[in-house]
Amino acid sequence: xxxxxxxxxxxxxxxxxxxxxxxxxxxxxxxxxxxxxxxxxxxxxxxxxxxxxxxxxxxxxxxxxxxxxxxxxxxxxxxxxxxxxxxxxxxxxxxxxxxxxxxxxxxxxxxxxxxxxxxxxxxxxxxxxxxxxxxxxxxxxxxxxxxxxxxxxxxxxxxxxxxxxxxxxxxxxxxxxxxxxxxxxxxxxxxxxxxxxxxxxxxxxxxxxxxxxxxxxxxxxxxxxxxxxxxxxxxxxxxxxxxxxxxxxxxxxxxxxxxxxxxxxxxxxxxxxxxxxxxxxxxxxxxxxxxxxxxxxxxxxxxxxxxxxxxxxxxxxxxxxxxxxxxxxxxxxxxxxxxxxxxxxxxxxxxxxxxxxxxxxxxxxxxxxxxxxxxxxxxxxxxxxxxxxxxxxxxxxxxxxxxxxxxxxxxxxxxxxxxxxxxxxxxxxxxxxxxxxxxxxxxxxxxxxxxxxxxxxxxxxxxxxxxxxxxxxxxxxxxxxxxxxxxxx
DNA sequence: TTAGGGTTAG
Numbered sequence: 399x400x401x402x403x404x405x406x407x408x409x410x411x412x413x414x415x416x417x418x419x420x421x422x423x424x425x426x427x428x429x430x431x432x433x434x435x436x437x438x439x440x441x442x443x444x445x446x447x448x449x450x451x452x453x454x455x456x457x458x459x460x461x462x463x464x465x466x467x468x469x470x471x472x473x474x475x476x477x478x479x480x481x482x483x484x485x486x487x488x489x490x491x492x493x494x495x496x497x498x499x500x501x502x503x504x505x506x507x508x509x510x511x512x513x514x515x516x517x518x519x520x521x522x523x524x525x526x527x528x529x530x531x532x533x534x535x536x537x538x539x540x541x542x543x544x545x546x547x548x549x550x551x552x553x554x555x556x557x558x559x560x561x562x563x564x565x566x567x568x569x570x571x572x573x574x575x576x577x578x579x580x581x582x583x584x585x586x587x588x589x590x591x592x593x594x595x596x597x598x599x600x601x602x603x604x605x606x607x608x609x610x611x612x613x614x615x616x617x618x619x620x621x622x623x624x625x626x627x628x629x630x631x632x633x634x635x636x637x638x639x640x641x642x643x644x645x646x647x648x649x650x651x652x653x654x655x656x657x658x659x660x661x662x663x664x665x666x667x668x669x670x671x672x673x674x675x676x677x678x679x680x681x682x683x684x685x686x687x688x689x690x691x692x693x694x695x696x697x698x699x700x701x702x703x704x705x706x707x708x709x710x711x712x713x714x715x716x717x718x719x720x721x722x723x724x725x726x727x728x729x730x731x732x733x734x735x736x737x738x739x740x741x742x743x744x745x746x747x748x749x750x751x752x753x754x755x756x757x758x759x760x761x762x763x764x765x766x767x768x769x770x771x772x773x774x775x776x777x778x779x780x781x782x783x784x785x786x787x788x789x790x791x792x793x794x795x796x797x798x799x800x801x802x803x804x805x806x807x808x809x810x811x812x813x814x815x816x817x818x819x820x821x822x823x824x825x826x827x828x829x830x831x832x833x834x835x836x837x838x839x840x841x842x843x844x845x846x847x848x849x850x851x852x853x854x855x856x857x858x859x860x861x862x863x864x865x866x867x868x869x870x871x872x873x874x875x876x877x878x879x880x881x882x883x884x885x886x887x
Numbered sequence: 888t889t890a891g892g893g894t895t896a897g
Binding site: 412413440441442444445447448473474475476477478479480481484503504505506507508509511512515534535536537538539540542543565566567568569570571574600601602603604605606607608609610612636637638639640641642643644645667668669670671672673674675701702703704706707709710713737738739740742743745746771772774775 | 888889890891892893894895896897
């Protein structure tokens, strides 16, 4: 009896390898096929290269070794290796291999093209695109996406309009691109065109456009997509409904988010996380925590993202003790190792709750290097307490991490001004000038029927500017009457 | 067996 007959033959191995997502599993099969001599069948090492690259964690290095030891390579071996290199960010080496290839097909070109587009190197992408002998929908879509992600919607549109054949993907990319950047009118018009052209959206298209709408708060477009979802066969899709919940929550329509959530046929952990985050974001700390216990009662296991929502809920509800409690149980009861983001939430919670020393201690004891977000959160807490000494310490670290961020200098100078330390104030102002940093004005935006309107401090560019400021004065007056005292800086 | 859009995260 042959023992290996219970395993697989050379035809089954590529499928078996493809089903593996863990490095160890791929490695196990690798050892096995090597032992039985199946590596000579090119399908097997090709599948191994692909799987090694997809499981991350140094998988690319093992794939690379395998690639170079292969006695014979076909175009798929090269493409798989190049794709792996592109995905792990080793674009230079990917290009070198591409140039060395004995023969290339459209897949090879598209893989490198995608690498440039993802890296935002659009001039390199454009050059490569120009040299292609054969382009397919994927080549064109890659260019449209690349331009859209790099913010050049005009070029994206030009490519889109020039495409000889379009399918759902480029339409989705283009509409999502407009939506993400707040071009409501363009997104709407294009969406209409797509529907009129008879294309039926799939769940990916719905999710993509919804995610883009929530990014810039385009409630109008989100509602429109919701109507289409309702008419489609995806109206009960968990993923699509999750995207709807998130969209409504982020666009400030919490009731609608709740309604979609309640109406869902099947929920997963993402559904719970989305609604929990929505409640927390809008200051309903207690309701979010109630939902959290309901989630556990219904048998769902919280993950790391859930706890970010939970801690955020505690912060916005001023529930410091609850926050401490949940932070401690996430490791104890659920085996979740706190990530930087969790520490960020805790520092925010403690800082806002007035426990500055404890927040400081947490940063000092951090198991990882504090990043700009952690320090920025701590800074926010210091500012609130007007603590000059601690602020100086934090800013010092922050400026080292990110010397070009003008906000840091600006906050420090404000703190000095408030405390009356005028010589220090002047010093920082001079430092700002010499570092040639300029504070970018913060902008707010609002969506009306005809699109998103953006405005900044002392903005007079709007045609109805004087009416807007009159209304602002009235509101300010009203706020003072009800007892609001603005912060000094 | 290899390529394109897509949900939750201070």
